[in-house]
Amino acid sequence: MKVNVAKVRYSEGESILFDLVEEFSSFDLGSEALSFHAPVHVQLQVNKTNRAMLVYGNIQTELEATCGRCLETYVCPLSLSFHDEWVFRAQATEDLLESALLLDKDEVDITERIFEQIVLALPMKFICSAECQGLCSVCGANRNLTSCHCGEDDINPRFAALGQWQSKD
Numbered sequence: 001m002k003v004n005v006a007k008v009r010y011s012e013g014e015s016i017l018f019d020l021v022e023e024f025s026s027f028d029l030g031s032e033a034l035s036f037h038a039p040v041h042v043q044l045q046v047n048k049t050n051r052a053m054l055v056y057g058n059i060q061t062e063l064e065a066t067c068g069r070c071l072e073t074y075v076c077p078l079s080l081s082f083h084d085e086w087v088f089r090a091q092a093t094e095d096l097l098e099s100a101l102l103l104d105k106d107e108v109d110i111t112e113r114i115f116e117q118i119v120l121a122l123p124m125k126f127i128c129s130a131e132c133q134g135l136c137s138v139c140g141a142n143r144n145l146t147s148c149h150c151g152e153d154d155i156n157p158r159f160a161a162l163g164q165w166q167s168k169d
């Protein structure tokens with residue numbers, strides 16, 4: 001995923017828009033493998049200021065994730081905005097050297113930078129829906145799909161003890 005900043009590089013106050021779409025490959029997140037269900041759509045506005053290029057970005061895509069409750073695979077839409085600073089290495093001040101994306105030429109490969117933003121925006125836990133019932137802890141059935149009857153036969157041990165005590169009477 002590449003953009004070219006030649007048009008704004010020397011023109012303070014100038015801005016340029018980019019609209020990019022690219023397929024990203026799947027990746028591992030800890031023990032979980034995540035893949036993209038849709039191409040990554042990136043919109044960028046790059047504004048040249050006196051010190052750097054200020055970038056406002058928007059990323060939209062869809063991931064294929066596994067729900068942490070019901071273990072089903074589902075499509076997780078992702079939409080995020082971010083801002084960034086890009087600067088040519090030779091012009092970078094000390095603070096920019098640490099935080100900005102350093103450019104060596106007009107053509108900039110932003111794939112890694114975009115991927116970073118996506119990873120940072122991922123939820124701590126993937127849940128297919130707030131209403132997901134998860135799996136039955138007794139029979140393992142997906143409670144979203146079937147209503148097993150495990151809960152109904154459950155006997156509260158206190159009632160069981162009470163029942164026994166009464167029967168001896």
Ligand SMILES: [Zn+2]
Pocket residue numbers: 067068069070071072127128129132133134
């Ligand atoms: Zn679920």
Ligand SMILES: [Zn+2]
Pocket residue numbers: 136137138139140141148149150151
């Ligand atoms: Zn059950």
